[in-house]
Amino acid sequence: MTEQSAIDLREVMVQCFIRAVQDNVNLVVLVGDSTSTSKIAPFQEKYPDRLINVGIAEQNLVGVAVGLSLGGYVAVTANAACFLVARANEQVKNDVCYSNTNVKLVGLNAGVSYGPLASTHHAIDDVSIMRGLGNIIILAPSDPVEAERIFEFALNYVGPVYIRMDSAKFPVLHSTDYKFELGKVDVLISGDDVSIFAMGSVVHEAYAAAQTLKADSINAEVVNVSSIRPVDRKGIIDSIKKTKNVITVEEHSLHGGLGSLICEIIAEESLVARVVRLGITQGHFAKAGPREQIRAFYKIDKNGVLENARKLLNR
Amino acid sequence: MSNEFQLTPAEIVNKAKAIRKKIIKMNSHAGQGHTGADLSETDILACLFFRILNIQKSNLNDPGRDRLILSKGHGIGGFYCTLAEAGYIDESLLMTYLQFDSALPGHPVRQKTPCVELNTGALGHGLSVGVGLALSAKMSKRAFRTFVLTGDGELQEGSVWEAAMSAAHFKLDNLVVIVDRNTLQLADRTEIIMALEPLQDKWKAFGFDVQVTDGNNVAKFIETIEGLDMCSGRPHVVIARTIKGKGVSFIEDRAAWHHKIPIGDQVTKAIEELE
Numbered sequence: 001m002t003e004q005s006a007i008d009l010r011e012v013m014v015q016c017f018i019r020a021v022q023d024n025v026n027l028v029v030l031v032g033d034s035t036s037t038s039k040i041a042p043f044q045e046k047y048p049d050r051l052i053n054v055g056i057a058e059q060n061l062v063g064v065a066v067g068l069s070l071g072g073y074v075a076v077t078a079n080a081a082c083f084l085v086a087r088a089n090e091q092v093k094n095d096v097c098y099s100n101t102n103v104k105l106v107g108l109n110a111g112v113s114y115g116p117l118a119s120t121h122h123a124i125d126d127v128s129i130m131r132g133l134g135n136i137i138i139l140a141p142s143d144p145v146e147a148e149r150i151f152e153f154a155l156n157y158v159g160p161v162y163i164r165m166d167s168a169k170f171p172v173l174h175s176t177d178y179k180f181e182l183g184k185v186d187v188l189i190s191g192d193d194v195s196i197f198a199m200g201s202v203v204h205e206a207y208a209a210a211q212t213l214k215a216d217s218i219n220a221e222v223v224n225v226s227s228i229r230p231v232d233r234k235g236i237i238d239s240i241k242k243t244k245n246v247i248t249v250e251e252h253s254l255h256g257g258l259g260s261l262i263c264e265i266i267a268e269e270s271l272v273a274r275v276v277r278l279g280i281t282q283g284h285f286a287k288a289g290p291r292e293q294i295r296a297f298y299k300i301d302k303n304g305v306l307e308n309a310r311k312l313l314n315r
Numbered sequence: 316m317s318n319e320f321q322l323t324p325a326e327i328v329n330k331a332k333a334i335r336k337k338i339i340k341m342n343s344h345a346g347q348g349h350t351g352a353d354l355s356e357t358d359i360l361a362c363l364f365f366r367i368l369n370i371q372k373s374n375l376n377d378p379g380r381d382r383l384i385l386s387k388g389h390g391i392g393g394f395y396c397t398l399a400e401a402g403y404i405d406e407s408l409l410m411t412y413l414q415f416d417s418a419l420p421g422h423p424v425r426q427k428t429p430c431v432e433l434n435t436g437a438l439g440h441g442l443s444v445g446v447g448l449a450l451s452a453k454m455s456k457r458a459f460r461t462f463v464l465t466g467d468g469e470l471q472e473g474s475v476w477e478a479a480m481s482a483a484h485f486k487l488d489n490l491v492v493i494v495d496r497n498t499l500q501l502a503d504r505t506e507i508i509m510a511l512e513p514l515q516d517k518w519k520a521f522g523f524d525v526q527v528t529d530g531n532n533v534a535k536f537i538e539t540i541e542g543l544d545m546c547s548g549r550p551h552v553v554i555a556r557t558i559k560g561k562g563v564s565f566i567e568d569r570a571a572w573h574h575k576i577p578i579g580d581q582v583t584k585a586i587e588e589l590e
Contacts, residue, residue, distance in 0.1 A: 028454070049454065055484075060443045060477035067447015070432060072378060072455065075447070090437055091474075095444060099425055099434040 081107025111251030128256025149180035191219035386441020439472025468500030483522025530555025
């Protein structure tokens with residue numbers, strides 16, 4: 001796929017919102033001064049009455065969404081993940097999760113999307129925070145096709161959902177007939193030598209690394225873990241039993257994210273595997289700077305995955 | 316939809332007495348509870364359930380029902396006893412209050428108890444959700460009203476004021492905040508811990524229609540609520556002056572009774588005072 005065909009996942013999201021209203025989903029979208037962050041303008045032009053802007057007030061953003069859901073609406077919040085999960089954490093815990101309300105939380109520009117804007121704007125702990133809450137579905141789309149399927153799923157699912165979203169444009173990895181299945185892993189490339197588990201937009205890095213490894217006769221299996229809760233234990237176990245070598249890749253802290261999740265499964269199932277977890281180093285806030293350089297520093301770019309795969313396999 | 320009891324103020328006074336006796340018995344049996352808060356809010360809850368709230372036992376989940384959010388979730392004991400008095404829950408359940416996996420836990424749980432709209436207990440959450448509910452009524456052109464009962468110490472939470480700002484911005488005249496103004500919080504007087512006064516001015520500055528009433532005087536409280544102009548384009552706050560622990564002399568207006576319970580002779584004495 002060429003860069004020209006890359007699409008911003010937020011544009012996909014907004015088109016899903018428009019189609020949902022056309023399909024009679026009783027949708028209301030809430031932003032916290034995040035109209036540009038969410039690229040919501042096309043929706044706002046069509047359905048101005050269905051967009052609520054609460055201003056710069058994240059606790060109120062989530063609380064008002066909960067009230068709207070209790071009043072019969074499918075309430076979706078769309079703001080930067082860093083502010084959503086941290087500032088409104090107790091509203092997410094009690095009013096969305098514990099009260100089990102029909103609210104969809106979209107964490108925009110998650111990971112280190114905001115690169116140079118530094119750690120106040122990075123969300124490298126959102127998955128671990130959400131995993132700590134009892135019942136919320138956690139999803140992370142990797143490309144425009146999957147983003148569309150995930151939003152279609154979420155807007156029709158009754159109950160709390162968190163969607164970890166990226167800010168950039170991404171090319172298509174999936175064919176147009178791709179079906180997103182809740183609680184299933186998506187094996188993008190099959191292979192016997194090493195399982196590369198990735199979450200969100202770094203799936204593209206894993207995918208590119210696997211293609212280069214193929215030229216070295218290393219068959220990497222690329223597993224896109226877009227459904228983080230519920231997670232596909234069987235799919236993950238099957239892949240690890242086959243390859244016995246595991247690399248996890250996430251633009252997220254190594255505390256409680258994808259790498260932790262995979263290791264929990266390995267430990268609980270007594271699987272024998274060599275594991276390398278790539279992500280934001282334990283105990284670190286991520287470096288600030290251009291995103292590509294941050295990814296290179298933490299070895300979560302294509303080259304970092306390549307280097308670690310070769311080292312792991314002594315090749 | 317209407318209230319199915321529509322009691323007179325005199326009848327509600329008797330209901331409040333019966334609820335208070337239930338609170339004393341339930342909390343002493345449970346061995347825990349927020350007795351001061353339960354007794355502080357009793358008259359307000361009795362007015363709401365026996366006259367003001369348009370809800371019906373035949374369908375407590377009717378989308379057109381009035382909503383009440385107990386933002387001061389620690390007042391759940393008084394809430395349960397009111398539900399029992401109204402016949403919305405079985406009275407025998409009160410003796411399971413706070414027990415393991417009880418239908419009546421120590422803070423509201425909507426999955427467990429009828430008439431609970433939100434799982435509160437962490438303070439400062441109810442008003443935002445009330446704003447969302449009131450907004451949903453406006454957007455879907457439904458006539459229900461949303462009431463949010465808050466404590467006064469709770470108003471120290473910043474999230475309350477985020478919500479207040481938005482309630483006025485969205486012109487939610489179908490939203491009524493009731494402040495149980497008993498002037499006590501867990502540790503001491505609100506004015507000593509973190510002063511709330513001038514409280515009326517604060518709400519006025521945020522764009523609210525502000526009413527002050529006696530929250531332990533059933534007739535006055537009803538008159539205040541029934542006198543609200545629900546088409547004014549402004550949200551309402553009713554600052555209901557109350558006495559924490561109201562009705563029992565040795566519990567009244569004492570911070571120590573925030574989460575104390577009557578034991579032994581105190582139970583008999585409290586019940587006697589409430590006769």
